[in-house]
Amino acid sequence: MLQKMLLFLGLAGSLLLTSCQEDITLEVPPYENKLAVFCVLQPDSIPRLFLSRSKSYFDYTDKSEEYLYIKNAEVIIKDITSGIIDTLKSDSGFILNDNGGRYYAYFYTGKYAAKIGHRYTLDIRHNGKHVTSETFVPKPVEITKVDYKVDSMSSNFDFYIKDPADESNGYNLVNIFTYTFWDGQQMRTIKNKYRENNFYYDKLKNGGEMAVNYYRDDDIRKQLDTSRTLYFYIENNTTQTAEYLQSVWGQIYNGQDNFFTEPSIVKHNITGGLGIFGATTPAPEYKVVIK
Numbered sequence: 001m002l003q004k005m006l007l008f009l010g011l012a013g014s015l016l017l018t019s020c021q022e023d024i025t026l027e028v029p030p031y032e033n034k035l036a037v038f039c040v041l042q043p044d045s046i047p048r049l050f051l052s053r054s055k056s057y058f059d060y061t062d063k064s065e066e067y068l069y070i071k072n073a074e075v076i077i078k079d080i081t082s083g084i085i086d087t088l089k090s091d092s093g094f095i096l097n098d099n100g101g102r103y104y105a106y107f108y109t110g111k112y113a114a115k116i117g118h119r120y121t122l123d124i125r126h127n128g129k130h131v132t133s134e135t136f137v138p139k140p141v142e143i144t145k146v147d148y149k150v151d152s153m154s155s156n157f158d159f160y161i162k163d164p165a166d167e168s169n170g171y172n173l174v175n176i177f178t179y180t181f182w183d184g185q186q187m188r189t190i191k192n193k194y195r196e197n198n199f200y201y202d203k204l205k206n207g208g209e210m211a212v213n214y215y216r217d218d219d220i221r222k223q224l225d226t227s228r229t230l231y232f233y234i235e236n237n238t239t240q241t242a243e244y245l246q247s248v249w250g251q252i253y254n255g256q257d258n259f260f261t262e263p264s265i266v267k268h269n270i271t272g273g274l275g276i277f278g279a280t281t282p283a284p285e286y287k288v289v290i291k
Contacts, residue, residue, distance in 0.1 A: 031056035035070075035124060035131050037275035039077075040241060042282070043137055047077055047110040049088055051124065054274055069106040073126035077110055081118035086110040114279065116140070122277040131273035138236045138279060139164045141171065143286040144209075150290055157214040159286070161234055165207030170199040170242020173212050176231040176285060195235075197249040199242040230288045240269040241278030 033056075039049035051073055053066040075088040088108035096102050114120070114137050122133040141161045148157040159173060175194040200212050212234065237245070244267050251264035268274050 035073075035126060035129050035270075035273040035275075037122070037124065037131065037133070037270050037273060037277060039122065039275075039277050041114040041120065041135065041137055041279040043116045043140075044113050046113050047086065047088060047108075049075055049077075049108040049110075050105070051075065051108060051126075070126060071106060073108075073124055075108045076123045078121045078123070079112065079115070079118050080121055081115070084112055086112045116281060120277075120279075124273075129272070132271045133269050133277035135238055135240070135269070135278050136167075138167055138169055138238055138281050140281045140283040141169075141234050141236045142283045143232065143234060146286070146288055148288065148290070155215065157232075157288070159212045159214065159232065159234070161210050161212060163202045163205050163208055163210050164236075167202070168239040169202045170237045170239050170246075171202075171210070171212055172196050172199050172235050172237065172242070172245075173214050174233050174235060174282070175214070176233070197246065199237070199246050201239060201242065228290045230290065231285045232288065233285045234283045235280050236283065237280045238278050240267070241276060241280055243267045244269070244276040244278065 034054045036052045036054050037049065039047060041047055051070045052068055053070060071090045073090075077086045077088065078084070079086070088110045090106070091109045092104070092106045094102045095105050095107075116137050116139055119134065119136045122131075122135075124131045141164065143159045143161055145160045146157060147160075149155070161171065163169065173196045175196075176191065177194070178189050178191050196214065198213075200210060202210065214232070247264060247266045251266055266274075268276055270277060
């Protein structure tokens with residue numbers, strides 16, 4: 001009797017679940033590919049622009065090289081301060097990174113170096129797509145003083161700078177240090193840069209004094225083993241450049257240890273496309289002697 005009752009309940013449950021099932025068809029709107037731009041101007045350097053095409057996350061059939069690089073676009077940067085028009089040409093070559101390594105890439109190069117205080121516009125056309133943007137090259141900002149505390153437990157630095165008035169800026173700190181190692185045949189020394197991805201904005205300090213903090217126990221400990229002298233400098237980015245770089249790093253690191261985190265939205269300033277057309281200005285190195 002018990003077996004018949006269990007069989008009846010099982011059949012009834014199956015019929016109930018079947019009657020509640022409903023097929024739903026999701027209509028996913030078609031994805032429109034966009035031009036993706038990366039160009040950060042630096043004073044006294046010719047422009048270098050990377051151009052590619054976005055692709056749908058679910059499009060596994062797209063094998064075009066254009067989502068890696070585009071070679072045949074019309075790329076124009078205009079210095080609206082001086083009126084000079086620079087038509088960039090497709091190029092390729094090895095690029096050095098902050099750690100002394102290099103990689104091969106395709107890009108566009110210009111003829112005229114960027115100038116501090118000048119404003120620039122970007123105009124790109126490719127296969128019926130048109131994107132634009134605008135930026136300016138900010139002033140260099142020097143470190144005026146530093147307060148630090150270095151002991152066996154912690155290393156904390158506060159670098160003070162004077163924010164330029166009437167500019168919208170985002171600052172980050174760069175630590176310069178040398179790394180000596182044995183490559184199997186000889187001792188080699190490489191000049192490395194550690195770039196802080198924590199940006200400080202001048203929204204509430206326009207024209208005033210600001211402090212930029214640095215706290216990296218591991219790097220400082222390694223450097224103090226061989227020298228009591230450390231070198232730093234400030235990078236002055238336009239606010240849009242800083243927001244783009246900060247959001248990119250946020251997307252890279254978001255969810256590495258927690259699969260339930262929300263996706264990060266990458267900020268950009270490309271009208272009609274994606275990416276960044278911005279500028280950054282490094283300042284002279286500042287020496288800190290640990291006493």
